[in-house]
Amino acid sequence: MTLDLLRFTTAGSVDDGKSTLIGRLLYDSKQVFEDQLAHIAQASERRGGEGTLDLALLTDGLRAEREQGITIDVAYRYFATARRRFIIADCPGHRQYTRNMVTGASTADVAVVLIDARRGVLEQSKRHAFISALLGIPRMVVAINKMDLVDHSRARYEELAEEFEAFARKLRGGKNPRRTETSYMPMSALNGDNVVWRSQAMDWYEGPTLLEYLEEVEVAYDHPLARPARFPVQWVIRPSSGSQEERDYRGYAGQLASGALRRGDEVAVLPGAARTRIASIETYDGELEEAVAPMSLTLRLEDELDISRGELICHPDQEPSVARELEADVCWMAQEPLRAGGRYLLKQTSRHATAIVDRIEDTLDVHTLQRVAAPGAGAELGLNDIGRVRLRTSVPLAFDPYASNRRTGSFILIDQASNGTVGAGMIAAAGA
Amino acid sequence: MSVATRPQLSHLRALESEAIHVMREVAAEFERPVLLFSGGKDSIVLLRLAEKAFRPAPFPFPLMHVDTGHNFPEVIEFRDRRVAELGERLIVASVQESIDSGRAVEETGPRASRNRLQTVTLLDAIAEHGFDAAFGGARRDEERARAKERVFSFRDDFGQWDPKSQRPELWNLYNGRIHKGEHVRVFPLSNWTELDVWEYIDSEALEVPSIYFAHEREVFSRDGMLYAWREGTELIDGEEIFSETVRYRTVGDMSCTGGVRSTAGTLEEVVLEIAATRITERGETRADDRVSEAAMEDRKKAGYF
Numbered sequence: 052m053t054l055d056l057l058r059f060t061t062a063g064s065v066d067d068g069k070s071t072l073i074g075r076l077l078y079d080s081k082q083v084f085e086d087q088l089a090h091i092a093q094a095s096e097r098r099g100g101e102g103t104l105d106l107a108l109l110t111d112g113l114r115a116e117r118e119q120g121i122t123i124d125v126a127y128r129y130f131a132t133a134r135r136r137f138i139i140a141d142c143p144g145h146r147q148y149t150r151n152m153v154t155g156a157s158t159a160d161v162a163v164v165l166i167d168a169r170r171g172v173l174e175q176s177k178r179h180a181f182i183s184a185l186l187g188i189p190r191m192v193v194a195i196n197k198m199d200l201v202d203h204s205r206a207r208y209e210e211l212a213e214e215f216e217a218f219a220r221k222l223r224g225g226k227n228p229r230r231t232e233t234s235y236m237p238m239s240a241l242n243g244d245n246v247v248w249r250s251q252a253m254d255w256y257e258g259p260t261l262l263e264y265l266e267e268v269e270v271a272y273d274h275p276l277a278r279p280a281r282f283p284v285q286w287v288i289r290p291s292s293g294s295q296e297e298r299d300y301r302g303y304a305g306q307l308a309s310g311a312l313r314r315g316d317e318v319a320v321l322p323g324a325a326r327t328r329i330a331s332i333e334t335y336d337g338e339l340e341e342a343v344a345p346m347s348l349t350l351r352l353e354d355e356l357d358i359s360r361g362e363l364i365c366h367p368d369q370e371p372s373v374a375r376e377l378e379a380d381v382c383w384m385a386q387e388p389l390r391a392g393g394r395y396l397l398k399q400t401s402r403h404a405t406a407i408v409d410r411i412e413d414t415l416d417v418h419t420l421q422r423v424a425a426p427g428a429g430a431e432l433g434l435n436d437i438g439r440v441r442l443r444t445s446v447p448l449a450f451d452p453y454a455s456n457r458r459t460g461s462f463i464l465i466d467q468a469s470n471g472t473v474g475a476g477m478i479a480a481a482g483a
Numbered sequence: 484m485s486v487a488t489r490p491q492l493s494h495l496r497a498l499e500s501e502a503i504h505v506m507r508e509v510a511a512e513f514e515r516p517v518l519l520f521s522g523g524k525d526s527i528v529l530l531r532l533a534e535k536a537f538r539p540a541p542f543p544f545p546l547m548h549v550d551t552g553h554n555f556p557e558v559i560e561f562r563d564r565r566v567a568e569l570g571e572r573l574i575v576a577s578v579q580e581s582i583d584s585g586r587a588v589e590e591t592g593p594r595a596s597r598n599r600l601q602t603v604t605l606l607d608a609i610a611e612h613g614f615d616a617a618f619g620g621a622r623r624d625e626e627r628a629r630a631k632e633r634v635f636s637f638r639d640d641f642g643q644w645d646p647k648s649q650r651p652e653l654w655n656l657y658n659g660r661i662h663k664g665e666h667v668r669v670f671p672l673s674n675w676t677e678l679d680v681w682e683y684i685d686s687e688a689l690e691v692p693s694i695y696f697a698h699e700r701e702v703f704s705r706d707g708m709l710y711a712w713r714e715g716t717e718l719i720d721g722e723e724i725f726s727e728t729v730r731y732r733t734v735g736d737m738s739c740t741g742g743v744r745s746t747a748g749t750l751e752e753v754v755l756e757i758a759a760t761r762i763t764e765r766g767e768t769r770a771d772d773r774v775s776e777a778a779m780e781d782r783k784k785a786g787y788f
Binding site for chain 1: 492493494496497498499500501503504507508510511534535536537538539540541623624627630631646647649650651652653654655656658660661662673674676678679760761762763
C-alpha cells in the first residue's frame with residue numbers, strides 16, 4: 052500500500068522540454084480547465100500561428116518572467132488521478148539553478164531528470180541528478196525525451212541510458228553514499244508518448260509510462276514502522292483558563308517526523324536525560340493507540356517534566372546523536388559568501404541555535420562532481436556553492452545523519468542581520 | 484504488528500497534518516499572529532485546522548475579517564455564528580471606515596468595486612494591531628502568481644510581496660524571522676486544491692454559508708458572469724435582472740463575485756460538481772482576476788491577501 056500523496060520534482064531549462072512534459076501530464080490526465088485551455092490556445096496562436104497548442108504555456112509564470120523569457124522561482128503544480136494526488140515542484144534551470152533545485156528537491160519523493168535525446172547527457176541533467184541524490188530523493192526517473200526527433204531509435208535510447216547509468220553509479224558511491232534507485236524511460240512529451248499513454252512508435256519499450264510509474268512508486272512514509280520514531284516538540288498546549296483539570300492539562304504537540312509511537316511506550320526526551328512513558332496520544336478526533344509519521348498529534352506523558360519547544364521525544368534504545376559540533380554539507384544561497392568564523396541562526400526541526408562556522412573542509416564542484424579541498428584560511432562558499440562545513444552550536448542538537456533521516460538531519464541557516472534564509476544544511480555526522 | 488492494521492494516511496490527512504504543523508510553527512515563532520476569516524470555505528477549513536492544532540486551549544491568536552460592507556448577508560450571519568460557537572475573538576476591519584476616514588477612495592460607476600480597497604484596510608489593521616503574521620486561506624492551485632508563493636510569504640513594511648526575492652523554503656523548516664514593521668502572510672492550505680477543500684469540508688461535516696448551495700436569486704449577466712443584484716447596483720445598458728438558480732464557488736465582495744448555474748444542494752453534490760468541473764474557480768467567478776493577464780500578481784505585490 053502506498054501513501055496517496057506523491058511529491059516529485061522536475062528541473063531543466065526551456066529547451067529540454069520540461070514545461071511541455073508537465074503540460075502533457077496535466078493535459079493528458081485531464082487536469083486542464085477550459086478557461087486555462089482557451090487562454091493557452093490564444094497565446095499559442097499569437098506566438099506560433101493558427102492551430103498550434105503549446106502545452107508548455109500551461110506552466111507560464113509571472114509577467115516579469117514572460118518579459119525576460121526566464122523562470123524566476125520554483126512553482127508548485129497539482130494534479131490527481133484516481134490513484135494518487137501529485138505535487139510537482141517545478142524548478143527553473145536558468146538562474147539560481149542550485150538554490151532552486153535544492154529547494155524543490157528538499158521535499159520530493161521522486162526526481163524526474165530530463166535528457167534531450169538529440170543533445171545527449173548534458174551537464175545540467177547530471178547536475179540535477181547529483182543534487183537529487185545529495186538531497187536524499189530515494190528515486191529518480193531519467194526521462195529520455197524528444198525521442199520523436201531521433202526516429203524513436205532504441206539504440207539511441209539504450210546508449211543514453213547506459214551513459215547516464217555509468218554516471219548514476221558514481222553518485223551512489225563515494226562519501227555519504229545515497230541509495231537512489233534509477234529508472235529510465237523513452238519519451239516524447241510533445242506527442243505524449245509514454246507520458247500518460249503508451250507509445251505506439253516505441254513498442255520495444257516494455258516498462259511503465261511516467262504516470263504509471265508515479266502512481267505505483269513507494270514513498271518514504273510507506274514503512275513508518277521500519278524507522279526510529281522522532282517527535283520534535285513544536286508547541287506546548289497548556290490552557291490558561293477553565294477548570295482546575297483543564298488548567299492542569301499539559302500536551303506536547305508536534306508532527307511525527309519519522310517512525311511510530313504507541314501508548315505506553317517508554318520514551319526519552321532529548322537533549323536532556325529524562326525518561327517517561329506515553330500516557331496518551333491525542334488528536335482533536337480522539338485518542339490513538341498508535342501514531343505514525345507524518346501525523347500531527349499531541350502527546351501526554353506520565354511524568355510531569357519541564358519540556359519545551361525544540362526538544363525531541365524518541366525511544367530510549369533508538370536515540371539519535373546529540374552534539375554541539377557537527378559536519379554538514381551546506382548549499383549556500385546568499386550573495387554574501389559563507390566564511391569560517393561566520394555566525395548564523397540555525398533552525399533544525401523545531402529547535403533554534405546560534406551556529407559558528409569553524410571550518411570549510413571542501414567544496415563540491417557541481418561540474419566535475421569532485422570534492423575540492425578548501426584552501427584553509429580564506430576559504431568561502433559563494434552563492435549556489437555546496438561544501439562540507441564544520442559547525443559549532445550554542446545548544447546541543449539531537450539529530451540523525453541526513454542520509455538516514457531527512458527531517459532530523461536537515462537545517463537552515465538564517466542571516467542575523469537580514470533575517471534571510473542563506474543556507475541549507477544536510478548533516479553528515481557529529482563533529483570530532 | 485501486522486502490516487494490514489498499520490494506520491494509513493489518506494492524502495487529505497497528510498495535507499491536514501502538514502497544515503497543523505504550519506499553524507503551530509506560527510504560534511511558536513511569532514508574537515502577534517492573526518487568522519483572516521472571511522466566512523468563505525477556505526477560511527472555514529483554517530478554523531477547523533486551528534481547533535485541531537490548539538484545542539483544548541483557546542487559539543493563540545484572534546480572528547479578523549476585512550469587511551467591505553458589500554458582503555453577502557448570509558455570510559456575515561454565518562461568520563458571527565461560527566465565531567460565537569468557537570468562543571474566539573473576532574476583529575472586524577471595515578472598508579467603510581477606511582473610506583470615511585479618507586484612507587481609501589470609493590470607486591464610482593457601474594463597475595465600482597471595493598475589492599481593491601480591502602488592501603488599504605487590511606494593511607492599516609495589521610499596523611494598528613501590530614500583527615506580525617496573518618494566516619490566509621490562499622492556495623497555490625488558484626492562480627499562476629500564487630503557484631510561486633511561499634507558505635511563509637514575507638511582506639516588507641509596505642506590505643508588499645516581491646516575487647523575485649522570496650526566501651528559499653526548504654523541507655518543513657519555515658523561517659519566521661522578521662524586523663519590526665514587517666510581517667508574514669502564512670498559507671497553511673498552500674498545497675490544497677479546491678477539490679481537497681470540499682472533500683475536507685465533507686469529511687469533517689463542516690457547516691458553510693448557504694450561498695455555496697444552489698438557491699434562487701435575482702441576478703444580472705455581465706461579461707459572461709452572473710452577479711447578484713442588490714439595491715443600488717447600477718446596471719449598464721441592456722442588462723436585465725432575472726431570477727436564476729445559482730450557487731457560489733467563492734465568497735467575496737458581492738460586486739465582483741459571480742454565481743454559477745447549479746443545482747447542487749448538498750455537500751456531496753457540490754463535491755461531485757467540483758470533481759467534474761472543467762473551469763477554474765477564479766476563471767468562473769472572479770471578475771477581479773479578469774482585469775489583466777497579471778491582475779493577481781499586481782494586487783499581491785501591493786499587499787492583497
